[in-house]
Each structure stands twice: as C-alpha cells, then as structure tokens.
Amino acid sequence: MTTVPALSCDGLGKRFRSKWALRDCSLRIPAGSVTALVGPNGAGKTTLLQLAVGISAPSAGEIETLGWSPQRDPLMVLPRIGFLAQDHPLYRGFTLAEMLTFGRKLNSRWDDEAARRRLDGLGLALTQRVGKLSGGQQAQVALTLALAKRPEILLLDEPAASLDPLARREFLQGLMEAVAEHGVTVVLSSHILAELERVCDHLVILSRGRVALAGDTEEIVRSHRLLTGARRDVDEIAQLHSVIRATTTERQTTALVHANGHVYDSHWRVSDVDLEQIVLAYLALDPSPSPGPVAVR
C-alpha cells in the first residue's frame, strides 16, 4: 500500500529575477510526521513553504501538497492546509470574533466551536482587538485560525521567531497538543534548532537554496559519527563514508562523517554526535555540488 506523502517535491526551484531562492529541491515528507525545516536566514525555507501552500509558483520542477499541485488544483489543497506565515499576519483592526467570522466566511470546513474553545482556553475574549494583543497571543490566535480549518497538514513559517522564550514554549506546547489530538502532519521552519529537537521526528536542512540533508531525526543521528584520531589525511575514510566536515589541528584530526554502515577503522576513535552538531556541520557545508541523501524514509 502506498500512502500519499504530505509534501513532495521534485527538482523544485524558485527564482526571483536572476537569483535562485530554492534550487533542485527533491524531497518527500511523510504524512503524520513533524518535520523541522532548518537553515539560516535566506536558505529558502519561506520560499519552500510558500510554494507548498500555493502563494508562490515554482520556476522549475514540481511540488505536491497532499498529492495535489497547489497552483493547478488550489481547491484540492487550500481547504486541507493550515498555514502560519512569517510574523503570523492578522487583521489588526479586527476583533477576535471578527477574525473567526473571517475564517468561517472563507472556509467551507471550519470548526468555529473548537476555535472558540481554544481562544477561551488561552484566556482571550472574543471582543478583544487583534492589534491590542501581545505577540505571543497573536501567534496563538493565528494558530487557532489555522487549526480551525481542520487541516491535514499544518505549515508554519518561523512560528516562534518573534516570541520571547516563555511565549515560544507555550506556543510549541499548544502546537504539540493539537498534533497529538488531531494527528495532523506538521512542517515548521526555524533557524533555531534547540527547541525543535524535542518536537520533531523529521528534519530537512536547507542551505543556500538547496537541500543539504533530509531524513528521520533518529536515523540521522544514528548514521552520523564523529571520528577523532591522530593527525592524518581523511581521504582514506572518505572512500567509504561521506565526510561532512573535517578539522585538523597540529596533533589531531576530527571528522564528522555520514557513515555508510559501521565505521571499522582502528585509526579513529568513533563517537556519537547530537543532532545540533550535525545540523551545524551541514550548514557550514558549501552546498554547490548537490549532496547525497535527500529522500526522507
């Protein structure tokens, strides 16, 4: 049995004038996963998410959200997605009740009851104006609107970037509760990894418009090894495993490798690495020769 991936793209590219914001992007994000889209600012995270929801059209390649092209079949995609754009835009002059009316008027499947309950749970009154709320509250309102669509996939662009640490934690907690309750697929972008590690089971690293690494987080951690040894050349080890980063000091060489099976080499001391170290190594990588594994399994 084949299940339709929540998000899939093939040779996807987006060009703004002469500059490619996203290039040769091919990946599959399985349904039911919580995927972090990681990369520095300008890596193409926003571009990828906007392509996924159809507010941007690809310059090259294909993208499918829930099995449909957001550009060609918007009505097969839009009602089934929830999207939180960067800075979670809302109509500042609207009251919360009017924001709910907005959602009700523009969506055929809309759970007003659940949205009211969620706002109530956040301690927000429907008569309050959006512009008067704090940044954290606005993010929560935006999430409430996205969830009220009863989405099959929720895409969030830097949802926590503008929030203070407490609001950020509350936001992610609210998000995870919703995921647990509805089993919705989540793709969220961030340039801060630490907090995502706890909530995500899949990871896509974007760097300068290209996919540097994509996969199941546990598998990623399992397949990467840190090798330390006396100062030496890494060419030999590079024949078997792909070297992501190698640093050499006067006496010692350290290499982070994407291991092809087990590393048997008595010259190296082999140790585990954590996800953050791996991400940092990939972000430091020059992505110009298209790197290897991109299919998330």
Place this chain on the structure above:
Amino acid sequence: MTWVVWRQGRSEAILVVGLLGALGLLLILTGAHMRSVFGASHLSPCTNDAASPPAVCGLLVGSFRQRFDGLNQLGPWLGLIPGLVGVLMAAPFVLELDQGTYRLALTQSVTPRRWINTRIGLLLLGAVLCGGLMIALATWWRHPLDSLGGRIGPNEFDLEGFVPIAYTLFAAAAVLAVGTVSRRTGLAVASGFGAYLVARLLLRSLRQHLIPPLHALIAPPKGPYGIRHAWVISESFTDPHGHPVPNGAVGRCFGSSGDLEPGCLARHHVVSSFVYEPASRFWSLQAIEAGIFLSLAAMSIGLAIWWFKHRLT
C-alpha cells in the same frame, strides 16, 4: 468573501461616506438656495429651451450668475473628490499586500483568482456607484446655472455626464497598480492621487483640442446668440475677415458710460471673434474624455492583475 472585503475596508468606506455626505450636504443646501433665488428672479423665459429670450434676460442672467459666481468657481475643487474617493476605495487592497495579510487570506479556502476578482470587482462596483452619486448630486445642484449657461464649460463639464465615474475608476486603478507592484500603501496612495491630478490637469488643458473648436465672427449689436451655452475658449475683436484690429480702434468706441458702443464698432468694421466648442458637443467630448480615463484605468488594472498572478504568487 464580500463580508471580508467590506469589513476590511470599513474605515475607508466610512471616510468615503463621510466625504460624500459632506459634499451632499453642501450641494443640497446651496442648491436649494440657488433654486429659490432662481424661482424668484423670473428666469424661466431665459433658459436654454427658450427660442427667443426677451432682451431683459441678459441683465437677469448676468446678475444671477454673478451672485452665484462663488459656487460656480467651486467646480475645479469638487473635481478633486472623484480622485479622493477612488484612492480611498483602493487603499484597503494595497494595505492587505503591504501588511502581508494577503498571505493569510490566500491560504484560506478561496483561490487567488477568486480572491482578486472579488476584490477588484467590488472595488469597481463601489467606484461606479460613488461616481454615479457624485454626478447625480452635481447635476441637480448645477441645474439652475446650467439651464442659463449650458454645461460644457470647464467649471461644470467634469462634474456631469459620466466622466466623474471614469475619473473615480482611474484614481482607484492607479493606486491598485502602484500598490500591487510596490506593496507600499503610502507610495501607492500618494502616486495614485498624483497621477490623478496630472491626468486631470492635462486633460483639462487638452480638452479644447480633442475636437477642433469652431470659429465665429459676430457683429456686436446682435451679441453671441448663435453660440449660446457654448464653451467660449477665447473672444477677441477683429475685422470682418478675422484679422486683428489695431489697439486704438476699439478704445475709441468706449462711450461715456464706460461700455462699448455697438454703433461705433460697426462704423470701424470691428466684430467679435469667438473660438468655442458648441453645446451640442457635450456628449462627444464626454465620451472621448471618459474613454481616455477608462483605457488608462483598464491598463492599470491589467497590470495589477498580471503582477499579482506572476510576481506575487
């Protein structure tokens, strides 16, 4: 979706209603006054429809027009209102792009095509309704003045007929085009209104060339009856062949009362030379001018939609 467009443009809509309400109040009060004076001045035999107005009309019409000259001169100022209305009506659309809320609106269950078509459709409908209301108000208001002096002159031509609708649409479309490309509300509103002023002033000065004006030589004692209610572009003294007369020739004919004496002018072969657009061209000129503004509006809206489809999404 209509509710969303309405709710989002509510502040601007209130401003437009306020503006049109103030205009309506001003025009209805002064118009009612003008009508009561008109009725009391025995001017009905002097209107456009009268085949041969009695001689006293010259004096009656002159004094009525002089009395309401201030209101007559309001014309060019009232001409700013279609621009303001158009700009205000288009502003919410630009604000949506400027503040990024279009990313929220376009990820609900409404396709981008339906979203922009509904927004622009409602905007155009609103502009046509407001333009129509302005025309109805101004035409009613100016009726006493127009019935005596025609309505092709520069103080009234652009308040009546159907050009105000075209002006309103043009102002809205200009804001839409600049706003979609720049996504800056301030810039769009300022340059949209600027474009409106430039286009209006340009057309005002070009209007007399849209259809080449007529020339008429009329001997003074008869007066310009043949060109009653026309838009007189220029009037000068010439000889019967249309050539200019020496300066002194006219000066000699001032009588003791300070008025020119028709007999004296006739003796010296001086006639009045008129360059004018006849009243009968009102609708042709309206059609040409409205056509120009509507084409510009259509091009701007086309640009906005193209940009929205190809650059923004």
